[in-house]
Amino acid sequence: MTDNLHSRMHVVSDETRNLVNLVLDYSRRRTLAVDTPLDHPTTETELKRLAGPTITEDGVGSSRALAIFEHIFAPACITTDHPKYLSFIPSAPTKAAVAFDLVVSASALYGGSWLEGAGVVHAENEVLSWLAGEFGLPESAGGVFVQGGTIGNLSALVAARDARKAQLGDEKPGRWVIVCSDEAHSSVASAAAVMDVDVAPVATGDDGILRPEGVRAALEEHGNAVIAVVATSGTTNFGTIDDIAGIAALKDDYDFWLHIDGAYGLAAMLSPLARHKFAGVESADSVIVDPHKWLFAPFDACALIYRDPDLGRRAHTQRAEYLDTLTESQEWSPSDYAIQLTRRPRGLPLWYSLASYGAETYREAISHSIELAMQIGTEIKKRPNLRLVREPELSVVVFERDDWTREDYQRWSDRLLEDQRAFVVPSSHQGRPNARFAIVNPLTSFEDLVDILDTVE
Numbered sequence: 272m273t274d275n276l277h278s279r280m281h282v283v284s285d286e287t288r289n290l291v292n293l294v295l296d297y298s299r300r301r302t303l304a305v306d307t308p309l310d311h312p313t314t315e316t317e318l319k320r321l322a323g324p325t326i327t328e329d330g331v332g333s334s335r336a337l338a339i340f341e342h343i344f345a346p347a348c349i350t351t352d353h354p355k356y357l358s359f360i361p362s363a364p365t366k367a368a369v370a371f372d373l374v375v376s377a378s379a380l381y382g383g384s385w386l387e388g389a390g391v392v393h394a395e396n397e398v399l400s401w402l403a404g405e406f407g408l409p410e411s412a413g414g415v416f417v418q419g420g421t422i423g424n425l426s427a428l429v430a431a432r433d434a435r436k437a438q439l440g441d442e443k444p445g446r447w448v449i450v451c452s453d454e455a456h457s458s459v460a461s462a463a464a465v466m467d468v469d470v471a472p473v474a475t476g477d478d479g480i481l482r483p484e485g486v487r488a489a490l491e492e493h494g495n496a497v498i499a500v501v502a503t504s505g506t507t508n509f510g511t512i513d514d515i516a517g518i519a520a521l522k523d524d525y526d527f528w529l530h531i532d533g534a535y536g537l538a539a540m541l542s543p544l545a546r547h548k549f550a551g552v553e554s555a556d557s558v559i560v561d562p563h564k565w566l567f568a569p570f571d572a573c574a575l576i577y578r579d580p581d582l583g584r585r586a587h588t589q590r591a592e593y594l595d596t597l598t599e600s601q602e603w604s605p606s607d608y609a610i611q612l613t614r615r616p617r618g619l620p621l622w623y624s625l626a627s628y629g630a631e632t633y634r635e636a637i638s639h640s641i642e643l644a645m646q647i648g649t650e651i652k653k654r655p656n657l658r659l660v661r662e663p664e665l666s667v668v669v670f671e672r673d674d675w676t677r678e679d680y681q682r683w684s685d686r687l688l689e690d691q692r693a694f695v696v697p698s699s700h701q702g703r704p705n706a707r708f709a710i711v712n713p714l715t716s717f718e719d720l721v722d723i724l725d726t727v728e
Contacts, residue, residue, distance in 0.1 A: 290333040295373075297337060302369050309355060309691050313347045351570075354714040355693040355723070360507060360535050360561075363712035364569040364620070371623035372569045375616060382416075382616030385602035392605060395618035398625060402560065403576050405540055407553025414557075414576040414583065415608040416618035420534030423559035423573040424501070425462040426587065426609035430557065430577065431499035431528035432466065433586035438526075444496035450489040451501035452481035452513060456532055459501050468498065478661070479509055483517035490525045499528040499556075504549055505536010508700065508707070510644075510665035512536060515551030522554060531558040534573065538565035539665050541630070542638040548664070557583075565637060565666070565711045568621040575609055583608040636713040640666035643710055647720045657727065660705055668708040669698065672727050677704040683727065693723045 275282070301307070321343045325331055331339070351362045364372075381387045382395065395416055403412040417423050432447055447468040451459050452475055463470045471493055473485035486500055500521075502513040519529060531537065531552055537560040539545040540552065552558065556578045562568035577583040588607040606612045625633065644663040651657045651670045660669040672679070680697035683706075687693045698707040706727075708720060 286333070293333055293337050297341060298373060302366060307350055307353065308346075309350050309353050309688065309694055310346045310348060311688050311691075312349065318343065318347060349688075349694055352712065353694070354712045354716070355719055356712070357708045357710065357715070357720075357723075358694050358696040360564045360709050361711050362563050362570060363567055363714075364563070365567045365624045365628065367627040368568050368620035368624040372620045374623075375619050380616050380619075381613075382619075383606035383612060383614045384604040386600070386604075388616060389602075391616040391619055392603060394622045395605070395616055396603065398618055398622045399574060399576055401625070401630070402574055406537070406549075406555075406558055406576070408555070408558070408576060408578055411580070412576055412578050413580040413603070413608075414574065415605040415614075416562075416616075417573045417575055417609045417611060417614075418571045418617070419563070419573045420456065420532065420559055420561050421458040421461060422610060423534070423561075423575040424456075424458045424530070424532055425465060426575055426583070427530050427557040427559065427577070428459075428462050428499055428501075429466065429610065430583045430586040431530060432468070434528060434582050435495075435498045437585075439495055442495070444494075446496060447498045448489075448493045448496045449499055449501060450486060450493070450497055450527075452479070452503060454479045454481075454506055454508070454511065455501055455503055456507055456534065458534075459532065471497075479506065479511040481513035481518065483514060483521055486518050487521055487525075490521065490527065497527055499530050501530045501532055502551075503536075504531050504533040504552065505539065505665050507535055508667070508698065509661055509669055510536055510663065510667035511661075512548050512664060515549065515555075517551070519551040519554035528556045529554060531555045533558055534561040535564050536665050538562075539637060539641065541634050542641055543634070544638050544641050545665060562618070562621045565640070566621060566633065567624065567636065572617045572621060574618070577608070580608060639713050640710045640715075643715065643717060643720070644668050644708070646717050647708065647710075647724075650717075650721060650724065654724065657724070660700055660703075666710040668710070669700065669705050670707075671703065671705045675704065680704050680706060687723065687726065692726070693719075695723060 322339050325339060380391050382391050385392050399414055448471050449463050450471045453472040454475055460470055471489045473481055473489055475481055481502060490497055502515050502518050504512050540549045559573055559575050562572045563570045584607045587609055589612055644666045648659055648663045648668050651659055656673050658671045660671055684696050687695055695706055698705050
């Protein structure tokens with residue numbers, strides 16, 4: 272064994288066959304399980320006590336390592352695809368997407384260039400073209416799958432700045448500015464900090480909607496310094512959709528890059544119940560949507576789409592002598608369109624799922640969540656001790672319990688998780704604590720939500 276130690280991890284041997292069988296057996300059981308618990312976190316001290324040291328010179332062996340994961344590490348993680356995981360924005364990958372994620376890893380695929388991954392790039396681009404069509408963007412639109420909405424927003428805004436620089440030439444302002452709602456996702460401010468540019472947050476009313484009047488005032492105030500206006504199609508906290516059509520109409524009078532942050536909510540355009548709410552998206556210069564949220568793909572995947580992909584390529588293509596073979600080619604290399612070079616083809620699980628089930632199945636699954644949010648909103652209004660903070664716009668439902676403090680919500684949340692009844696963490700709006708259901712899993716039922724409401728004493 273010592274003589275072959277250098278190749279032990281890569282050769283096909285009895286040890287390798289056993290290891291692969293163990294992993295595939297676990298993956299099969301987990302994927303097909305119908306009773307996976309919510310589970311809950313534990314302390315670092317307890318994990319150390321239970322698992323002991325797992326990284327050693329000789330290794331603990333594949334069987335022991337998998338047993339530690341299955342019985343110690345995994346139960347210390349909350350199950351994000353559980354129907355009663357209702358916090359943040361959950362994940363609910365399809366069985367096809369989960370299964371094909373194994374194929375992606377097993378196939379040793381690189382998704383950064385056409386030269387190395389033409390087939391998978393073609394498949395990903397088919398999905399991106401389909402999404403662009405759903406959003407009303409031209410056939411020439413295109414982009415790339417990146418890690419998540421934060422990277423998607425950052426990459427789009429970098430492209431917007433690059434395009435603005437090219438427009439202005441030497442007439443650059445002292446500070447660049449991004450205009451967005453004061454309820455925009457925190458990733459917009461994070462992107463601005465990384466880019467060292469300023470944010471001009473526009474105040475919204477009680478409904479949280481960014482409207483053209485506020486955007487117009489910001490454009491007047493900051494002029495050529497504005498590199499982009501960011502409109503949100505489905506805020507994380509409420510599912511609120513900005514007045515995208517009204518903001519897009521300002522393009523008749525002002526020259527600006529319109530970016531749509533649709534990480535969570537833009538997927539609702541696939542549903543006939545909500546499509547009409549997204550008028551104006553077709554005028555965007557860039558959009559993002561996260562398939563690992565409401566398009567039922569595994570973590571981590573964000574679709575970034577440019578109206579004019581050349582603008583993304585000009586901003587993001589990396590130059591180096593060893594990359595000349597790639598950068599001098601006119602073929603489509605995904606790494607040219609975002610802040611990344613090395614990338615796995617993370618759009619493939621979504622491609623396989625869409626190809627397997629068809630788009631109509633996706634439309635029905637998204638519509639289910641929208642209908643369920645409306646149903647439970649009506650139920651909340653019937654209960655004398657509960658109040659909707661806002662009417663549900665998409666599939667997020669926010670409500671208050673009379674006279675509850677933040678501590679009351681936290682005790683209730685802790686009890687729900689301890690009893691393995693649900694995962695619903697406290698939230699807040701304008702300094703007031705509340706509770707929030709984020710519904711994306713097609714297996715979440717009205718009865719599940721009513722059962723949770725019944726615990727709000």
